[in-house]
Amino acid sequence: MVTRKGGKKPPSGTAPARASSPVDELLSAAMERGDGSLETGRYLVTYKKGAAEQGPQTLSKKGMRVADAREYTMQAAAAESVGDADALWFPEIGVALVGGEAAQERGMSAKAAASDNSVESIDPEYFVFAQGSPSESLPGFSETTLENATSEYLRGFLSAAEAIARDLRRDVTPPQVEGAEKASEADATWGLNACRVLQSAQSGADIKVAVLDSGVDMGHPDLVGRLSAARTQSFVGQPVQDLHGHGTHCIGTACGPQSPEESKPRYGIGFQSTILAGKVLSNSGSSVGSSVLAGINWAIANGCQVISMSLGTPVGVQPYYTAAGQAALSRGLLIIAAAGNIGSNTDAPANSPTIMSVAWLNPNLSPNPFSNLGKIDIAGPGQDVFSTLPMPRRYGVLSGTSMATPHVAGCAALWAGSSPSLRGPSLWMKLQATARRLPFPGIRVGAGLVQAP
DSSP states (O other): OOOOOTTTTOOOOOOOOOTTTTHHHHHHHHHHHHSSEEEEEEEEEEEEEETTGHHHHHHTTTTTEEEGGGGGGGGOGGGSTTTTSEEEEEEETTTTEOOHHHHHHTTTOOOHTTTTEEEEEEEEEEEOOOOOOOOHHHHOHHHHHHHOOOOOHHHHHHHHHHHHHTTTTOOOOOOOOGGGGGGHHHHHHHHHHHHOOOOOOOOOOOOEEEEESBBBBBTGGTTSSOOGGGEEEESSOOSSBBBBSSHHHHHHHHOOOOGGGOOBBBOOOOOOSSSEEEEOTTTEEEHEEEEEEEHHHHHHTTTOOOEEEOBBOOOOOOOOHHHHHHHHHHTOEEEEEESSSSSSOOBBTSSSSSSSSEEOOOSSBOOOOSSSSSSSSSSEESSSSSEEETTTTOOOOOOOOOHHHHHHHHHHHHHHOTTTTTTTHHHHHHHTTBBBOOOOOHHHHHTTTOOOO
């Protein structure tokens, strides 16, 4: 039987999760399981550096049917599409998703990983969330049902889901903006002014920015001509069209136009960057770790110099995210992720040492009290951020580390466009070296407020 970190084995009669199980099915099974964790019931196998190419072979030798992301166009492989395969291989990052049943039948465990020279670790897959109310994060459950639920698991699960869900729901009155930080609504949002975007001569031209989130509004007037079927992919079994809003908002900040429609203030940073929109969160704002890894694998395979992720799970450092971040850095790419919004330790994947974590600043350039702390690398504007939303709303104001992250990603695109030498680790160092220093501890704001070149 599989050794489960932090959880109990599934009760008899509960069907183990398959590699191809959709997110909604995994959520329902987790509630039935009642083990009090955020685990999906599947596993992620991380291979050691230099041994990653052995992954598919070692899994096949164990009698598993393995789907390889390289078999898909542009490596856009979603777990839901692997059919009866037992595992899905992500070659760019050296990680495999393995179904719970396949893992159980072969005795895969943390102990077994220690005896395998090619395997770094075997870890549970966790659920991932963006924002919204608990009923939005858990599709199929009404608020009344959730409030009346009595199981320990449901309470624990909803507590964690609600914590991450606070991203955009908080009604917080921002402090007054003072002096040079006061936004001129005729020119740009307060965030772009604080990051000195309008003073930059860079546009992000020829730089690919992948935003891995809830998709994008394909028909948004401000993004017309910058989205294509080849550069928009879904990894959650739903069309890439964003019915949630989170992804469209983040894309607007990172890559929105220089001159928006309707004479709105400028809100976008990398206005000539190439947008790749990966839908790794469902329309309910929920997802699983393998969907995020699938999106990262796709972004790396397609040479995205900047990868922005406004999502997370309140768990410790996960080896598979660390491997993904290292794979990106070694190829001259940079993954930037939101630290989270519960005023606690930085969430995964942002807590990985190979992924740049972003804190949330208010308009007076102080860290928001709900912004997570600890492993923080840099900070960005996150309070009352104006950007795109799916039509017919068109625009809206949201808050959180989710909104701070695309500010950093957009500025990263500008820096990357300023010099071909600024890639991966050097881009990371440049962002930190040029950040505006703030009078707060590094565990709250990292190097400080991100600045455009």
